Amino acid sequence: MAGHIVSIKLYALIFITLLVMTGVTTAVGYVDLGRWNIIIALAIAIFKASLVILFFMHMKYAGKLPRLVFASTLLWLAILITLTMSDVLTRSWDHPPQGWQSLSTSGQR
Amino acid sequence: MSSLTVDEAPQAASHVHYLNVKFGVKSWLFTTDHKRIALLYLASITFFFFVGGAAAVLMRLHLLTPGGLLVEPATYNKLFTVHGILMVFFFLIPAIPAVLGNFLVPMMIGARDLAFPKLNLLSWYVYILGGLFTLYAVVAGGVDTGWTFYTPYSSTYSNSHVIAAALGIFITGFSSILTGLNFIVTIHKMRAPGLTWFRLPLFIWAIYATSIIFILGTPVLAITIVLVALERLFHIGVFDPALGGDPILFQHMFWFYSHPAVYIMILPGMGVESELITCFSRKKIFGYKFVAMSSLGIALLGFLVWGHHMFVSGQSMYAGMVFSILSYLVAVPSAVKVFNWTATLYKGSISYDAPMLYALGFIGLFTMGGVTGMFLASLGVNVHVHDTYFVIAHFHYIMVGGMVMAYLGGIHFWWPKISGRMYPQGWARFAALVIFVGFNLTFFPQYILGFLGMPRRYAVYPAEFQVLNVMSSAGASILGVGYLIPLIYFIWSMRYGPVASANPWNAKGLEWQTPSPPPTENFEEIPVVTEEAYDYPVREAQVA
Incomplete structure (x- = not known):
């Protein structure tokens, strides 16, 4: 069964994006935005999970x-x-x- | 009338099969043959069953007198916790899928092995690793939280070995996930030519439904356990109100897995039941598609009812109403099965071989457990009998009266295929009766005790409950003997039992078309399926 081959470049790009977004989550955690803190944190988490699911798990x-x-x-x-x-x-x-x-x-x- | 056929001479089967193809410890510990892995599971599950059973026997002995006979109350708490953890996570959940499922799924669908044989072996090692952690927790001093690990007791207050036991369950969960994944892929991808979905044996449908629950539910339990551990070790506020958490959230997450887990335990038993009832009444199952779909229905509805464990927890009563209605709904697919088995018996040519005795016992005991489940789904009655022996009796009628009966029925049915040997029929029938009697004597008095108000998980009780408690303890000793008898004659039969033919029960199904015991590759040639499941010849009496 031949699976789709994804270039290492794309994997690397997504990995870096994930690291950057982790940094963003941490940084936002230090700013008091009231109820927006949790909303932004969850939005980033969903974005990161989507990247993992679509590319790392090949769902795309x-x-x-x-x-x-x-x-x-x-x-x-x-x-x-x-x-x-x-x-x-x-x-x-x-x-x-x-x-x-x-x-x-x-x-x- | 018996449908049994055996070869006369008690000599070893002459062909090369999965048992004699290789010898030595290594050939077992590194095997990827699904049949050998099934036997590895059989041995380990039997071990945990008897350890968990020993804890139960100690409890029942202790409860012979109102003040408690044997142990300190703290030790009693540890006994019921060990009993619960071992029986639920290390026996009931893996028993039928990992033993009979592993052995039968490839053979029933005409495949040479599961889709991922190495993953299958890994699942056994993961199971053993989880078991070792749990046994360590027991030996090191035990756990006293109950198998449910309710917070904040488990996360903050208990001074027992919660982390080790929880870690054991966490690890074992992955064994379930691997097994479920393997079954789903195998059933989708490896069916023999001609074996369409609606020609599959109902055991396969049941295992398929169970695998779905394994995969969708088990990760939630794993996450929940990790959260308890994080709160216990690092005081992160998830469940502890003092830290901003919600203790009832634990119960939601725990039961989101653990109620469907009840169906993990009983669904495979229902699959075995369908095989036994059709074979020993020599009839096609009544309403094949309904029985098959009811397995999926139970798997789905089973995920929507967990809140009925929490009616008195402080959960909103409006949520309670929703969960109550949904709980009633689960009765529908369960009843479809019971009525269809009964209808299958109608005008059947019934024989009372040992597996059938277990199957008939299952129908009665499961029905009693199911109907008392309806009492418990009702909000008002539930408050009265919540956390009493009524609940204990209810779920033991399902788990022991249902699942263990089906498991033993299945082991008796497929033992000739597994071992290539027959066991003594007389002893087997006797053991089935002893177990039936012992079971009812143990658990029926507990319905009454619970209704009268005796709470569960107490080491002492008021004197007026003694007669019923003594009856229950007496029953437990009979039940214990009943379980030892098959252990003895199965071991005996491996060496001395008469050699079994390929199909000693004249049963339908691909697994009976290959020699007993089967060769490593199961089939010399992959079979082509041309008929429906359970295509037993129609007799005159059934035509009218």
């Missing part, structure tokens, strides 16, 4: 079946996050019985 050149397998892992990740968030995001909906102090409304969380 892969056939339908490997792509389907990979897509299913994303679906499963979505299941993990969605159902976990169904707990985390709805915890504050609970109304405590009368006379009980709610941790979530008293600001102690």
